[in-house]
Amino acid sequence: MNNATGLDIAGLETAYDQLAMAIDAAGPEKSELFLVKLALLAAQALGDAPAFVDLIERAQKDL
Amino acid sequence: MHQPASAPRRSIYYDYTVHQPWLPSQHPAQPLHPVVIAGGGPVGLTAALELARFGVPCVLLESEQQVCEGSRAIVFTRRSMEILQQVGVAERVTQNGLPWRFGNSFYRGQRVFRMEAPHDENDRFGPMINLQQQFLEQYLVEACQANPLIDLRWGNRVTAVAQHADHAQLQVDTPEGPYNLQAEWLVASDGARSAIRSLLDLKLEGASYEGRFVIADIRIDLPLPTERLAFFDPEWNPGNTVLLHREPLGIWRIDYQLPEGETPEQALSPESLKTRINAQLAMIGHADKPWEMDWSSVYSARTLTLPDYRVGRTLFMGDAAHLLPIFGVRGANTGFQDAQALAWRLALVCRGQTSAALLANYSAERVAAAWEIIEEAGKSTRFMTPPTRGFRLLRDAVLSLSLTEAFVRPLYHWRTSRPHEYSHSSLNCRVDDNAHFQVGPAHGAPPLNVRLTDSQFLLDHLGGGFDLLWFGAADGLPADVVASVAQRRAKGLPLKVTCITHGAAHAGLQPSPADAPWLQTLCDAQGRVHSRYGVTAPGAAYLLRPDQHICARWLHLDAQRLDAALVQATTGEAP
Numbered sequence: 359m360n361n362a363t364g365l366d367i368a369g370l371e372t373a374y375d376q377l378a379m380a381i382d383a384a385g386p387e388k389s390e391l392f393l394v395k396l397a398l399l400a401a402q403a404l405g406d407a408p409a410f411v412d413l414i415e416r417a418q419k420d421l
Numbered sequence: 422m423h424q425p426a427s428a429p430r431r432s433i434y435y436d437y438t439v440h441q442p443w444l445p446s447q448h449p450a451q452p453l454h455p456v457v458i459a460g461g462g463p464v465g466l467t468a469a470l471e472l473a474r475f476g477v478p479c480v481l482l483e484s485e486q487q488v489c490e491g492s493r494a495i496v497f498t499r500r501s502m503e504i505l506q507q508v509g510v511a512e513r514v515t516q517n518g519l520p521w522r523f524g525n526s527f528y529r530g531q532r533v534f535r536m537e538a539p540h541d542e543n544d545r546f547g548p549m550i551n552l553q554q555q556f557l558e559q560y561l562v563e564a565c566q567a568n569p570l571i572d573l574r575w576g577n578r579v580t581a582v583a584q585h586a587d588h589a590q591l592q593v594d595t596p597e598g599p600y601n602l603q604a605e606w607l608v609a610s611d612g613a614r615s616a617i618r619s620l621l622d623l624k625l626e627g628a629s630y631e632g633r634f635v636i637a638d639i640r641i642d643l644p645l646p647t648e649r650l651a652f653f654d655p656e657w658n659p660g661n662t663v664l665l666h667r668e669p670l671g672i673w674r675i676d677y678q679l680p681e682g683e684t685p686e687q688a689l690s691p692e693s694l695k696t697r698i699n700a701q702l703a704m705i706g707h708a709d710k711p712w713e714m715d716w717s718s719v720y721s722a723r724t725l726t727l728p729d730y731r732v733g734r735t736l737f738m739g740d741a742a743h744l745l746p747i748f749g750v751r752g753a754n755t756g757f758q759d760a761q762a763l764a765w766r767l768a769l770v771c772r773g774q775t776s777a778a779l780l781a782n783y784s785a786e787r788v789a790a791a792w793e794i795i796e797e798a799g800k801s802t803r804f805m806t807p808p809t810r811g812f813r814l815l816r817d818a819v820l821s822l823s824l825t826e827a828f829v830r831p832l833y834h835w836r837t838s839r840p841h842e843y844s845h846s847s848l849n850c851r852v853d854d855n856a857h858f859q860v861g862p863a864h865g866a867p868p869l870n871v872r873l874t875d876s877q878f879l880l881d882h883l884g885g886g887f888d889l890l891w892f893g894a895a896d897g898l899p900a901d902v903v904a905s906v907a908q909r910r911a912k913g914l915p916l917k918v919t920c921i922t923h924g925a926a927h928a929g930l931q932p933s934p935a936d937a938p939w940l941q942t943l944c945d946a947q948g949r950v951h952s953r954y955g956v957t958a959p960g961a962a963y964l965l966r967p968d969q970h971i972c973a974r975w976l977h978l979d980a981q982r983l984d985a986a987l988v989q990a991t992t993g994e995a996p
Binding site: 390391397398399402 | 814815817818819821822826828829
């Protein structure tokens with residue numbers, strides 16, 4: 359991924375806060391479902407299956 | 422001693438006929454038969470009729486004395502209808518079946534996806550037609566009984582098989598005890614629990630994922646069109662899927678997945694069936710409608726195949742060869758393609774036209790088709806019955822998103838059975854002009870049908886052997902091609918020539934010259950055959966195998982090129 363097209367610090371902080379609050383709002387029963395829905399929407403917005411697979415692999419590190 | 426049920430099976434819409442068993446004491450000693458087919462279901466019956474078209478007699482053993490219990494396979498595809506047309510029963514299916522082309526998926530009371538199966542005006546048959554299997558078997562049985570080449574033996578069950586170098590030795594049990602039967606070739610079409618597969622100790626391969634479904638047929642007056650209805654995660658059966666199909670005579674099929682941990686016996690208890698069917702009817706707003714149960718069963722969604730459909734002198738087809746999931750109507754519809762693919766090859770082998778190597782090619786083509794179907798069906802199965810926590814999470818996320826996000830809705834699409842394209846078959850010609858055509862069915866593809874007149878279609882006039890489609894008038898056929906066809910026919914190869922001509926006089930089949938029964942002319946008044954087959958100049962030709970799949974096509978044809986294609990198509994090797 360090219361950092362030049364990534365989020366600036368303020369944008370990253372917005373994503374961070376909004377995601378945290380949305381996970382809390384979904385609650386323990388539904389947060390996983392919510393995150394999968396979000397991932398699919400993000401994949402669709404990305405519009406690039408190999409890039410999404412790359413993101414999956416990067417997210418799998420150091421769990 | 423084999424004692425099949427002698428009382429008619431119970432049904433509220435189908436009147437069973439119990440046939441007399443075939444008893445060895447009433448017949449002379451058995452000769453060596455060229456072909457014995459074990460299993461008189463739709464696939465075995467179709468294969469018998471196809472073999473008879475090529476003049477090859479067979480003995481067809483059916484262990485029961487009546488057609489199948491319950492509606493079983495109820496959806497037949499366009500390609501199945503084209504195959505059934507070849508054996509003469511498609512018209513009866515059309516008269517009595519319910520055609521359809523729309524499928525609907527519902528989640529939380531909302532229709533989230535509507536599938537529309539394409540229908541071209543050049544097709545004689547619609548994409549799908551619903552008919553209970555008993556009726557289809559009855560039509561096929563009647564066609565077999567009218568055919569002197571088919572010896573249909575009710576109440577005959579294979580209990581032992583010994584394979585030898587040039588024949589198979591069978592022990593067949595009957596209501597008066599066993600007798601021995603010898604066949605040059607044994608065809609096993611004895612279904613998902615194939616006794617012959619077990620007797621030969623053969624193992625199916627693949628991932629045996631078992632999602633279990635209840636299948637229940639009820640008679641009820643529902644004011645709904647003939648369309649497939651699929652309900653995901655209904656309140657009465659959380660996390661699972663329910664399917665609804667209309668059948669003729671006011672019968673409706675309800676399929677629903679068993680909750681985890683429930684046994685088939687529990688699921689089929691009258692109380693359980695009643696509660697769940699009532700819950701489903703309430704969900705679609707018809708709780709008040711009275712209904713009556715006809716038949717119920719439990720089905721396992723499995724994806725398995727034998728690695729080779731030829732084992733010595735035994736050939737497998739249909740559910741005896743492979744188990745395919747219910748989603749996408751792939752069971753019987755795959756079986757018809759097996760039957761058609763096997764019958765012409767076996768006929769050529771029995772008639773001494775080619776070596777048994779052609780049967781290895783049957784296995785190669787159809788095993789590859791089964792794996793392709795398993796792969797494709799697996800995608801539907803993973804959505805309908807998620808096998809793991811991960812797949813369930815993704816499926817549930819898609820259900821949830823589908824209420825508002827259109828991009829996920831195509832994931833509901835239930836890929837339906839379609840004919841396999843044998844693009845890389847060794848029967849395809851290596852030295853033709855396949856690559857030079859811009860459009861039209863390529864190597865290994867099934868044929869494209871074409872409407873010739875209001876009532877005539879191209880495929881009405883083809884089949885029963887190799888078909889050479891020649892684009893041009895009969896008097897323009899090269900003399901060396903005519904001589905080559907005559908020579909092949911004299912040696913017994915079933916081969917016909919169909920000239921496709923332009924001209925507006927009378928569309929469709931033209932009167933044939935009495936001295937050339939191998940030649941027919943079809944007038945392509947509107948040029949549709951030419952355009953569907955990508956032919957822009959006269960002199961082009963297509964060669965169709967007896968199962969109508971394309972094995973060669975040329976921009977220009979001469980006898981040498983035709984010979985090369987026929988040798989390749991009957992041996993799998995270049996001349």
